[in-house]
């Protein structure tokens with residue numbers, strides 16, 4: 001049995017939440033204040049986290065252009081590079097505060113399934129099957145699906161998922177995996193926000209994406225979210241708030257927040273590239289720019305946007 005954690009941009013539900021709690025009676029207003037002031041705490045459930053050197057294997061399912069692959073690979077390569085803040089590695093360092101101990105992600109093998117051997121409409125077990133291909137020791141396998149591939153839950157509830165499955169028939173060892181879909185044509189308003197007009201909620205103009213590819217820049221946000229969730233809660237017993245079947249994790253607990261002053265529908269204050277007009281908040285290798293979501297910091301019990 002595979003277990004997965006679903007991650008969707010819940011800007012819409014945040015909005016719904018706030019509109020549910022803004023009726024005109026004084027009692028409910030007080031309730032709103034109470035709800036908003038509750039400190040955000042992700043509890044540790046005593047299970048293992050992924051620490052030390054962890055290899056990230058990639059499975060490309062369907063067609064990706066070379067520039068698209070390079071945007072995602074450069075992001076992974078940036079995670080453990082030395083780059084002055086605000087940078088991709090200064091963002092990733094926050095994961096090291098979870099039970100103190102750094103996680104170095106190392107790019108591993110890439111597998112290509114350009115012609116979609118399992119078809120263009122994947123069920124959840126097929127995603128696990130794709131992730132199963134390869135070596136799982138101290139590793140995370142990431143399955144990327146192309147824009148014309150549909151996956152169970154994609155664009156309905158999920159922009160991607162992470163989970164774990166048995167690595168061998170005895171089930172003694174488990175492997176961790178991630179799936180992220182390219183939302184460019186199927187649901188950019190859900191899974192590539194804030195680079196595309198949101199489907200629901202407050203309408204703000206879309207931001208210019210830092211690498212000129214709305215779908216793939218959205219995938220970076222979702223991959224970042226799921227990598228942080230995987231290393232801090234790989235087997236459903238790490239850090240999360242809520243139930244293990246629908247947990248709020250390191251980044252999904254901070255959904256919709258990218259900079260100071262964020263509120264539902266507004267990603268917060270960001271840096272802007274003077275030449276391209278693109279919004280970003282972190283620099284990666286070769287001067288590449290990325291927009292990364294806020295991450296819960298265990299030392300402050302708050303969503304940190306200072307990357």
Ligand SMILES: *[C@@H]1O[C@H](CO)[C@@H](O)[C@H](O)[C@H]1NC(C)=O
Pocket residue numbers: 052053104
């Ligand atoms: C991780 O890899 C680096 C470089 O290969 C090595 O120096 C280091 O000892 C490794 N760390 C662990 C915890 O295995």
Ligand SMILES: *[C@@H]1O[C@H](CO)[C@@H](O)[C@H](O)[C@H]1NC(C)=O
Pocket residue numbers: 114115
């Ligand atoms: C995928 O299909 C195309 C067109 O049929 C073919 O040219 C190509 O060699 C195939 N790629 C692989 C990796 O099998």
